[in-house]
Amino acid sequence: MESIIPLIVLGSPIVWFIVTYNQLIRYRTSIKNAWSQIDVQLKRRYDLIPNLVEVAKGYMSHERGTLEEVIKARSQAVDASGLQxxxxxxxxxxxxxxxxxxVVENYPNLKADQNMLSLQESLTSTENMISFARQFYNDEVMKYNAMIQSIPANIIANLSKFTGEEFFKIDDSSQKAVPKVKF
Amino acid sequence: MHLSHVEIEQRKKWVIGLLLLMLIVCYFFFIWILAIVISFPTVIIIWKHPFAESLFLGFNGITVILGIALIVGIIHWHISFNRDTVPKILRVLNAQSLDINDTYHQRLRNIVEEVRVATGGQEVRCVVIPTTSMNAFSIMYFKETPIIGVTEGLLSKLKRQQLVTIIGHEMAHIISGDCLITTIISVLFGLYAEILKGSRAMIKDRLNGEDIPFFIIVYIITSIVQTMSEAMKIFISRQHEYRADAVAVRLTRDPLSLAEAIYTISRNNRMIGYGALSPIFFMNPLCSSFDENNGLLGYLFSTHPPVKKRIDILLEMVKADIEILEEAMKAPDRLISPADSTVLPSKASLKKQGWLALDEEGKWTGPFSLLELSKLSWLRPDNWVHKEGEDKVIPAFEDESLRRMFKGYLKDDQVSNFLCPHCKMELAEILYEGAPIWRCNYCEGLLVEKSKVMRILSRREQGFSEEIAKFAKFYQLEIREKERRKKTEQVEAKFSLNCPSCKKMMIRKFYSLVYPIEIDFCGCCNYIWFDKHELEVLQYLIENAN
Incomplete structure (x- = not known):
């Protein structure tokens, strides 16, 4: 009976260490997953844009410049590497x-086109998803950062080299208001 | 509170255990009281037993009662929860899965996907209830995917962003797990109370002298179940709703839209399905004034918080008041408006042939060449035509070359296999108020599946022409006339139409006694044929009824 007490005294820090360590690992993988979700949504948007241009082309032959710019911007975004x-x-x-x-506002026929309408809906949805995915990512980062900085979990975090993750920030001031596709 | 999916699953077991315990305790007290009531006269009056002792029935008595409560509770639990439960709830509510071709449903699916992303990927299924009233619900069950349901009325009357916040609210119930409690409690008593209530009404109808004892027994059982279902509501706190609002704001970051949505719903009809299932809904479908009660009784027994307080809390978050809200709601938002398919005439080369055609005034005009015929605006496939040099007088659709000419108006991808019952031409598939249906381009009749009619009726028409208003007034006058006459939906018809799908005779009837629009209904295929204007007039009547 007496041998149990030292066992508990020695054992409980080990148990606590394992539980906390696992918790940190769970947070970190969750953050990674959240980040990849953003990429998934961005990819969705890239896939929608060619269809959008294809539909718009038929109606707005005078606006080649605008359409080409969208295409160019898309390929730039696809090729971009690095967060910045x-x-x-x-x-x-x-x-x-x-x-x-x-520009689409000036083309009533295009605006009423069934394909265009469903594309607009998909784009709105994707924009929302991108912002929700970023929001979820930031929430997860916040939970994780708070944990590795607070006592006593910070001991384990320091020992096992858990470093804080960065928040997703938007520098462009015009983007601070959620990028919304207005129709 | 933001739980991970693992934590939700873990909590489920606790919740279930707790609820089972609660059920057994409820039965225990219930049987105890029953035992006292029954034993009171026998024990005290006949044996002159002391009152206090009889109240507690002794240790043995309590044990027996506990045993009975345990058995009854577990049996009740097992009857209530099996694989059929979720389908049963959905059937009671008449909920249907999403139609992937319907634009409104596509939008709903997108919105649910968005909110799923905001929660980090919570699994959820989505269903729609075809009714004009506005409400939403969520149910969650042991191992199955949680379900979020929305009515068609909500889908069509709310702006996109408002719908996002409503889905956010329902999703909040799911991720916080309180949805499980409400679902279990509603099912435990509510579902059966409703079914028994239905059977009670049925029995009452068929009641004759001999059945009275049987009826009394059913009456007593239903009363007990109903009382218990009311009592169980004490365990559903209205705090759940406040908390879900808060989590919805956390997910969607848009308190104003949620406030707008609550405001709109509270000012519309939100009656739906069965009262006993009310705890699972976004807002109490029963619209009881009790919900607005701020006192202790309301706090204990009401499952939904006062609307005003909910809105106030949300507006507090954006530092706005009710006037700003009303102002913000005036902004129009119709992301997807139903677009009629435009019919493009094709320039098919047409051979020269002389045709005479019977015009609207009953005169033979012509002769026309095929090209000239194709330019006649009044010529329809059911007009009588007559080829020069031949004796036959035929409806236009019976001639192969004229048929080809009419068909030239249709785009290939629109053509369906259905033939218009009047014009005998192929019907074109179009989107009407977002729902895919078929239309004849000549007589402008519409073929709609019965399940889609309610969907269309609950959507707001963008504006009715004066012509429709005139027709509707005419029908409204006729309503009174017909109500005085026979109370039957069947209409005597001079001739019946053939169903475009199965070619059998369709039944001519009124849409309903309240809205006596004549429709043709095929009972085999569940299709309804609306002649020109009939569907719009019906929409006009229903929208202006309130």
């Missing part, structure tokens, strides 16, 4: 899409 570059390319793409939709 990608963010810039995404901003450019959002802007060019915005100007495209401003």
């Amino acid at each position: 570059e990608q963010t810039m390319a995404e901003n450019f793409l959002t802007q060019s899409l915005r100007s495209l939709f401003a």
Whole structure:
């Protein structure tokens, strides 16, 4: 009976270490997953744009410039590597899409086109998903960062080299208001 | 509170255990009281037993009661929860899966996907209830995918962003797990209370003298179940709704839209399905004034919080008041408007032939060449035509070359296999108020599946022409006339139409006694044929009824 007490005293820090360590690992993989979700949504948007241009082409033959700009912005965003570059390319793409939709306003036939309507709906949905995915990513980062900095989990975090993750930030001021495709 | 999926699963077991315990405790007290009531006269009056002792029935008595409660509780639990439960709820609510070709349903599917992303990928299924009233619900069950349901009325009357917040609210119930409690409690008593209530009404109808004892027994059982279902509501806190609102704001970051949505729903009809299932809904379908009660009784027994307080909390978040809300709601938003398919005439080369045609005034005009015929605006496939030099007078659709001419108006991808019952021409598939249906381009009649009619009726028409208003007034006058006459939906018809699908005779009837629009209905295929304007007039009548 007496041998149990030292066992508990020695054992409980080990149990606590394992539980906390696993918790940290869970958070870190969750953050990775959240980040890849953003990429999935961005990819969805890239896939929608060619269809959009294809539909718009038929109606707005005088607006070659706008359409070509969208195509260019898209390929730039696809090729971009690194967080900084990608963010810039995404901003450019959002802007060019915005100007495209401003032009679409002048074409009532195009606006009423069934394909165009469903594409617009898909794009709105994708924009929302991108912002929700970023929001979820930031939430996860916040939970993780808070944990590795607070006592006592910070001991384990320091020992096992858990470093804080970066938040997703939007530098472009025009992007701070959620990029919304307005129709 | 933001639980991971693992944590939700873990919590489920606790919740289930707790609820089972609660059920057994409920039965225990119930049987105890019953035992006291029954034993009271026998024990006290006949044996002159002391009152206090009889109240507790002794240790043995309590054990027996506990045993009975345990058995009854577990049996009840097992009857209530089996594989059929979720389908049963959905059947009771008449919920249907999404139609992937319907634009409104596509939008709903997109919105659910968006909110799923915001929660980090919570699995969820989506269903729609075809009714004009506005409400939403969520149910969650032991191992199955949670379900979010939305009515067609909500789908069509709310703006996109408002719908996102409503789905966010329902999703919040799911990720916080309180949805499981409400579902179990509703099912435990509510579902059966409703079914028994239905049987009670049925028995009452067929009641004759001999059945009275049987009826009394059914009556007592249903009353007990109903009382218990009311009592169980004490375990469903209205705090759940406040919390779900808060989580919805956390997910969608848009308190104003949620406030708008609550405001809109509270000012519309939200009646749906069965009252006993009310706890699973976004807003109490029963619209009881009790919900607005801020006192202790309301706090204990009401399952939904006061609407005003909910809106106030949300507006507080954006530092707005009710006037800003009303102002914000005026902004129009119709992302997807139903577009009629445009019919493009093709320039097919047409041979020269002399045709005489019977015009609207009953005069023979012509002769026309085929090209000239194709330019006649009044010529329809069911007009009588007559080829020069031949004696036969035939409807236009019976001639092969004229048929080809009419068919030239249709785009290939629109053509369906259905033939118009009047014009005998192929019907074109179009989107009407977002729902895919078939239309004849000549007589402008519409073929609609019965299940889609309710969907269309609950959507708001963008504006009716004066012509429709005139027709509707005419029908409204006729309503009173017909109500005085026979109370039957069947209409005597001079001739019946053939179903475009199965070619059998369709039944001519009124849409309903309240809206006596004549429709043709095929009972085999469940298709309804609307002649020109009839569907729009029906929509007009229903929308202006309130």
